[in-house]
Amino acid sequence: MHSQAEAIVTSRAFGYDQKLRRLAAVADNALPYPALSPLAAEALEARVICDMYEGNRPYTPRYVLPDYAKALRQGVAYLELEPPTTLDDALSFLTILYSQVPSVTTYPVYLGDLDALLEPFVPSDLPDAELDAKLRRFWIQLDRMLPDAFVHANVGPSDGRVVRSIWRVERSLRQVVPNLTLKVSPQTPDDLIADAVRTVFETGKPHFVNHPMMVADHGTEYAVVSCYNSLKVRGGAHSLVRLNLKEAVARHVGDADSFCVEALPHWVELTAELGEARIRSLVEEQGFFESNFLATEGLVELDRFSLMFGIFGLAECVHELMAREGRPDARYGHDERANAVAHQVVRRVAELVGERPLPYCGGGGGFAYLHSQSGIDLDLDTTAGTRIPVGDEPGMLEHIEVSAPVHELFAAGISDIFHVDDTVKRNPEAMVDVIRGALAVGMRDFTFNLDSNEFIRITGYLVRKSDLVGLEEHGARHSSDYLAATAEINHTVTTRAIKRVIAAELSPK
């Protein structure tokens, strides 16, 4: 602990604020871990199961989604804020509130459904240019004060003046923050989607998500936060635990059927145990929901939280199982049997997670939400979530056909990133067709990026390529850039057929 702290305070690559946050993490990790069974502790040590290095003693839920609409209506007593009545007051109100919203990244991962929140404050006689100027100031504030690519705002599924202004501001500023999601329903106008597609061409944002599918899982009050995690508003996720399917299959002798019948129940139980220990520690020991103003003022409710249960390394797991069938060349994404095994494993995990009750998980009806976990910078030789390995993706139609069938199982988010070449820039409507089709055939999230883009998605978050140069020597302003730099090297994402971001937090390195 002493040497870790020394390394942090003497670093030339961290800013003051970044040192402070890292020192806090060192202190957290000096505390004893919540009690685990010997089997779970051993699995955690071997990183077959993983706690995302959230810290030994959770004192905030991982992801917190405050009910900003309620806050704007009733004010916030803790912050001595009255309900705002003008657009300027509303923007100021939100900026102040963001500074007090905790998460595992230490920054707020959810900024609200900004178009719905702000539209009522926009006077009908306010010219577009003035609306843009106000939002532009707000946007710059967000990027400079909350310098983390996991800071995420939602817009849509309806059209409006605010969402249109946001696209204009995004294209002119080209910032990393905030990450953005457009909720897309069959009623969302094509022209609004096309405007968002043009914004992707410039900034790599937004993600496009399946609004009807999300509403079916979470109700109308949901949001996409951090990289692509879908959760209940006025709720969130206590923690994210994940199971490394590559490591799990390496510890099993036998074929796909026996892996599903014998091995998966064991590992799913240990992962759930890890999650339960962390939830009990957060709720019962650290008492977040008894003391934090967001809970005491009703801006979050404990029974709208749950645990995120992540899986990753599906591709390597499937390839190993195919080798055991005597077909080492059968690749996930290309071979019918390999795809079937992938879906079998995922469906089995979903089934097991749906049978394991967890305390304080009312958001998921008493169970964890499944999540296709896209990786962190330390994942070497292990493919993010349920993705097809980088660089080995089939053509886009086949890629969608292989990915889509399991998207509905991942209530807390899944993402496959699609790469398109620059010719589509002259024809954004072609992307509108693809997005509509992808959501119609059952994809939860559609994220794409251009070859040539200055912005790249590492696993779920964005970085600017130019920000990665010279990072070791000079430091970076966005904390997520550190994760990106190592993820970049480990995942060779810049050479893959598709550029897609990951979600990462504090790395133990």
Place this chain on the structure above:
Amino acid sequence: MTLATPVAGLVTDVIEFSAVDGPGNRFVVFTQGCNFNCVACHNPYTINPCIDCGLCVDTCPSGALGLDASGHITWDAATCSGSDVCIATCPYDSTPKARAMAVDALLGRIRRAAPFLSGVTVSGGEATQQAGFVRDLFAAVKAELPGLTCFVDSNGAAPVSTWDLLDPVMDAAMIDLKCLDDGIHRRLVQASNAEVLESIRLLAGRGKLHEVRLLLMPGQNDSDDLLARTGAWLASMDPRMRVKVIGFRHHGVRPSAVPLLEPSAEQREHYADVLRRESDFELVVV
């Protein structure tokens, strides 16, 4: 007009998703065989049908080509490495990989891609050289997937009777105009432009002209005077016509007796400026 057996097409290839062959995302069928022989052709291997000479069978690095008992070239798609050595070998501007495809087989692939499409485009080669196939394919698409639009991408060298045949099932065409001046056209294409001009006039009149493409080569067909005359002629049919200005690129083009240059970005913008002076076109510069 329905035939008992739909006409099969001689197809070079298909692309499931294309963003560059008409409005929105499109399924594209490339037909083999063309009635022009342009110096600037970007895919010259689509010009002629294969004559089964067998030269490519010897050079194929993956053993995917062979000759069957009747002397026809066979191609095994599964073995093919995609090196295109066969196309480089062929002295006759053809490919051994074009194959007859039935409308049903194509329709199956279109059906699969349909949720993601605005429509289907038949390109080439020259689509109108296989007008019966195009008509039958479009009729089948219209019958089963009425939400999809059916476009033809053509060099315009087709008689009125061909456009009449396609008219009931074709939503629009995109026509290449190599040059308004017939003398230059003959030099660049080895054929007259009379039919092309007539096709543009006819399709514009019917409201079935999606766009006209101008492939411009410095020193060949890009003089200000010629472009201005071209603009004025197009504007006389539709002052808001969608015109795509395409700068010549060497990629894929055969060695040529005529020295061909690529226009710079500034030159391409200049072409657009010259056209803009003639009319308020919907201009796309590529």
